[in-house]
Amino acid sequence: MIKVIIVNGIKIVCLQCFGFIKKSFKLSVTENANKKGDAMGVKALMEKVLPTRLMVGIKNFRQTIHLYKDSFLQACRFNRNYSHIDPKEQVQVETRVMFLTHQIEKGLSHGDFRYGFGKKIFNELPFMLNRMEQIDINFINNTVYRESMAALHEYMARHMDAGQDVSWQKSLFTGEQWEHIINADLQDGGSLIIRQKDKLHNSELSFMMLNEHRHSVREFSDEPVSLNDLEQAIQMSMRTPSVCNRQPTRIHVIRNKQLIKQALNIQGGVNGYPLPPVLILITSDLRAFMTSYERNEGFTDGGLFGMTLLLALESMGLGSCPLNTMFNRKAEKSTRKLLNLPDYEMLVMYIEVGHFKEQVKTCKSTRFNGKTITTVHE
Structure with missing residues (x-):
């Protein structure tokens, strides 16, 4: 069945009929080329004979x-390769070990330390470590494995x-x-102490x-x-590059404590910590x-800006912590409503300050080590 859609106020045929039109023009081009030796392309011919608005x-x-096709193919690639539950491939296993180890490190660094925390972590981490040992014959020198051992050492x-x-x-x-x-080396993982006096000369x-x-x-204090x-920190970050200097990044500075609390409750990554004085949304x-090919560019440009801003804040002696905003539909909808975000702004990240x-x-x-993630093409 031929469908009709309206684009820019003009009815045009969809899918089957669109292909028919293109095929018809292609036949016409072939005939013209045979008769006149003119190799005008389909696109050129369509632009010549069709109204501009159409x-x-x-x-x-x-x-x-x-946009829909490429987004679907991208989703398929992601689904094939991300670290599913019960992974078998080494990097996927390492990913889950890193995630679980990070949860232990966060608990160890908590000012209000809670003895016995992490039961859900311990129900999964030993299994993942076993699998890592099976996959990587040199696991004892693996950075991920050593970090996990060090974090567990500090915990115990x-x-x-x-x-x-x-x-x-x-x-x-x-x-x-x-x-x-x-026997783990505590230099490989766990928690460390940050002192205010060591930040006085950051600039x-x-x-x-x-x-x-x-x-x-x-x-934070x-x-x-x-x-x-x-x-000032935001202005320092304005030299961050962006695609064709289009500068798509937008900054929302949240200072209202109630808004910060509600936003972080939705985000869910820092539950149990005191509220930060400021929460920035990029x-x-x-x-x-x-x-349509630029559908992911906002994450690239926003991420670049975020890293520049983190370093700008650090140079000014301010502490910070980036938080992801990779939400499901419900969490994103709630965040948009809470902060009254326009439809044309996509979430990139939060930064606690x-x-x-x-x-x-x-x-x-x-x-x-940087060498382990680098591939040289010569």
């Missing part, structure tokens, strides 16, 4: 088809030093794994040193963050893009 409508409709040591029973947790690991946990540091010493913190400081204005406490713990979050 041609614009057809082009926009074609972009819409590409802190409990045992306080006289807490860890027999259940110990029973979940093999004897060899327990030896690795007990004088080289980029390498500033970047090396920046860590995300989730607890009670000192208010001035709007002037935030505006979005990307979809009106700054021109074709505040002054450093005199001393605070945070996740060590061990990084890979």
Whole structure:
């Protein structure tokens, strides 16, 4: 059945009929080429004979088809490769070990430390470690494995030093794994201490040193963050590159405590932590893009801006923590309603901002060596 849609106020035929029109023009072009030796393409011929408004409508409709098709293919690729429950491939297993280890590190860095936390983590992590040992013959030198052992070491040591029973947790690991946990190098993972006095001269540091010493913190002092400081950090970030200098990034500064609480309850990644003095939401204005192929560009440009802003805040002696906004439909709808976000802005990330406490713990979050993620094409 032939369908009809309205584009730019003009009715045009959809799918089957659109293909018929294109095929008809192609036949016409072939006939013209045979008769006149003129190799005019289908597109050129259509632009020559069709009204401009109709041609614009057809082009926009074609972009819409590409958008849905390419988004579907992208979703298929993601679905084939992301780390599903019960993964078998090494990187997918490492992904889940890293995620679970990070949960332990967050618990270890919590100012209001809760003994016995992480039962759900311990119900999954030993299984993933077993699988990692089966897949990677050199697991003992694997950065992910070593970080997990170090985080587990700190967890067990802190409990045992306080006289807490860890027999259940110990029973979940093999004897060899327990030896690795007990003898783990704490430089490989766990928590570390961030001191306010060490941030006093951040503005004088080289980029390498500033970047090396920046860590995300989730607890801040009670000192208010001035709007002037935030505006300065945002202005410092305006040199961030963007596609064709279209600058799609938009910034929402949230200072209302009730709004911050509601927004973070929806986000769900920092439950149990005190509210930050300021919450920044980075979005990307979809009106700054021109074709369906740029559907993901907002994440790229917004992410670049986010990293620049994190370093700008650090250089000013302000603590920060980026939080993802990769929401399901319900969470995104709730966030949009809460913050009254326009339809044309896509969520990129949150950033918590505040002054450093005199001393605070945070996740060590061990990084890979750059050489291990680099492929050289010559």
